[in-house]
Amino acid sequence: MPELPEVETVRMGLEPVLAGRVLSKVLLRRADLRFPFAPKFAERLTGARILALTRRAKYLVAELSTGDTLVMHLGMTGRFHVQVRGEAAPHLIGDYEYATPGGDKHAHVVFDMEDGTRVIYSDPRRFGYMLLIAPDEIAMHPALHGLGVEPLSDALDAAYLARHAAGRKTDLKAFLMDQRTIAGLGNIYVLEALHAAGLKPSRGASTLATRSGKPTPAAERLVAAIKDVLKAAVLAGGSTLRDYRQADGSTGSFQNTFRVYGRAGEPCLTPGCRGIVRRSVQGGRSSFFCPVCQH
DNA sequence: ACTGGATCCTGCCTGC
DNA sequence: TGCAGGCAGGATCCAG
Numbered sequence: 001m002p003e004l005p006e007v008e009t010v011r012m013g014l015e016p017v018l019a020g021r022v023l024s025k026v027l028l029r030r031a032d033l034r035f036p037f038a039p040k041f042a043e044r045l046t047g048a049r050i051l052a053l054t055r056r057a058k059y060l061v062a063e064l065s066t067g068d069t070l071v072m073h074l075g076m077t078g079r080f081h082v083q084v085r086g087e088a089a090p091h092l093i094g095d096y097e098y099a100t101p102g103g104d105k106h107a108h109v110v111f112d113m114e115d116g117t118r119v120i121y122s123d124p125r126r127f128g129y130m131l132l133i134a135p136d137e138i139a140m141h142p143a144l145h146g147l148g149v150e151p152l153s154d155a156l157d158a159a160y161l162a163r164h165a166a167g168r169k170t171d172l173k174a175f176l177m178d179q180r181t182i183a184g185l186g187n188i189y190v191l192e193a194l195h196a197a198g199l200k201p202s203r204g205a206s207t208l209a210t211r212s213g214k215p216t217p218a219a220e221r222l223v224a225a226i227k228d229v230l231k232a233a234v235l236a237g238g239s240t241l242r243d244y245r246q247a248d249g250s251t252g253s254f255q256n257t258f259r260v261y262g263r264a265g266e267p268c269l270t271p272g273c274r275g276i277v278r279r280s281v282q283g284g285r286s287s288f289f290c291p292v293c294q295h
Numbered sequence: 296a297c298t299g300g301a302t303c304c305t306g307c308c309t310g311c
Numbered sequence: 312t313g314c315a316g317g318c319a320g321g322a323t324c325c326a327g
Contacts, residue, residue, distance in 0.1 A: 003320065034303075034322090058321080076320055077305080106305085125304045127321060170298065179322075186320055239320080261320095284300070286318085 002058060002074040004151065004184030005233035009252060010080060011055045017082050017117055018050045018062065025112040029101075033108060034075060034129040041132055044068055045111075057147050057183030067135040071143055075127025081107075085116030147183040151226050156182060158208075158215035158223050165219070166209035172222075173282050175205035182226070188239065188261045189229055191288050195260040195270075196225035200294040201287045202280070232257065260288040268293060 002010065026042040038044075049065035062070040072078075081104075101107040101120050109121040109130065121130075133141050148164075149155035164181050176182060176190040185193070194201050199218055208219040233239065238252035259269045264279035268290035275292025 006320080073321085075304095075322090123304095124306065125319090127304070168297085174298085177321090188320055283298095285320095 002076075002078065002238075003186035003189050004055075004058060005189070005230055005236075005254065006238035006252065007058050007060060007074065007184075008055055008234050009238040010074070011053055011060055014060070014080060014082070014119065015053045017113070017119060018111075019053050020050065021117070022047065022049045022114040023111055024114045025110075027110040027112075029108050029110070033123060033126045034073075035131075037130065038132045041130070044132055045070065056144060057150070057179060058186070059143065069133045069135075069138055071131040071133060071141075072121075073129050073143075075123060075125060075129070077125040078121065078123040078128030081120045081122060083118040083120070085118075146180055148179060148181040149183065151182050151184055152230055156223060156226070158219040161219045161223060162209035162213060162215035165205040165207075166213045168205040170205050171201065171282065172199055172203045172205050172208075173201035173287060176226075177283075184230075185226070187285055188258070189226075189233065191261050192259060193222065193225040193229045195289060195294060196229055197221040198270075198294055200289050200291075201282060203295070260290065262288065264288060 023045050024047075026045045028037055028042055031037065044066065045064070045068075048068070050070075051063045051065055054061045054063070058073060060072040060074075062072070064070060101110050101118075104120070104122050106124040106126075107120045107122045108126070111119040111121075113119070121128075131141070131143055133143075139145070149160060165175060168175060170178075172194060173190055176185050176193070177187070191201065197218070199222060208216055208222065210216055233252075233254040236252055236254035236257065239255040239258075260277050263277040266277050268275035268277055270290065270293045273290060273293040275290040277288055278291050280287045280289070
């Protein structure tokens with residue numbers, strides 16, 4: 001599920017539960033997610049206080065009092081559930097619940113906080129992962145090192161886009177999906193932003209720059225569209241596809257606002273446009289765009 | 296150096 | 312109803 005708006009929504013939901021609190025027990029119900037857990041993963045977390053819960057790109061980042069940093073990626077299907085003490089379902093009470101926390105066979109990691117709150121990480125496809133990074137590794141760790149700019153920061157502007165797009169042979173969609181350029185966009189928000197900017201996904205990325213490397217009008221429109229789409233999605237609590245839920249069980253609503261994603265065959269929603277949204281496949285995954293108003 | 300394709304894993308939906 | 316096939320929001324690895 002999660003692109004930047006969803007991860008930010010999860011972060012906001014978990015922050016009051018985790019930030020400032022101490023981990024009293026960490027249970028791993030298997031040895032790996034996408035990658036094996038670091039040696040002594042649970043031991044190194046136990047007793048640590050979470051100083052802050054931040055987000056970088058699609059990563060949740062927990063700074064710990066021990067100096068270690070817990071970096072979590074939700075992959076495609078990762079999610080967190082929060083159980084507040086006293087509110088757990090009756091069949092979950094006691095250590096027995098660790099067999100299948102919340103009755104969820106994909107509950108892979110259980111964090112118990114000192115105040116009795118329990119946070120469960122569940123991930124059916126196990127494309128997610130958790131890294132525990134020591135202080136001397138954090139600066140150059142491959143997960144974080146080399147990430148591109150945060151799209152909602154001032155570092156993303158038309159000049160930045162033009163500089164990175166100049167001379168590239170790839171198309172706009174692949175260019176925007178590349179986390180080394182802009183960190184946090186995924187399939188949905190790339191397609192929504194391209195539609196809002198009136199640019200088709202198969203257009204060459206190099207068209208964002210003039211021959212002298214200056215931003216074109218397309219680059220200006222694209223930057224504005226990316227920021228607008230992401231801001232609106234964060235405000236809506238992200239998108240809820242399938243049965244994805246936020247930490248508190250509520251659902252985001254931005255999916256109701258999709259203008260092209262998943263709308264093949266339906267009318268384009270650009271005012272005055274009579275186009276029909278088309279689906280294509282780029283790089284093995286779906287694209288959606290309007291052949292009339294995107295060029 | 297870049298680029299496109301295959302790939303990890305499970306669940307769900309569609310169509311026969 | 313059962314089952315095969317296709318598809319899914321990510322990101323890395325590999326070959327060309």
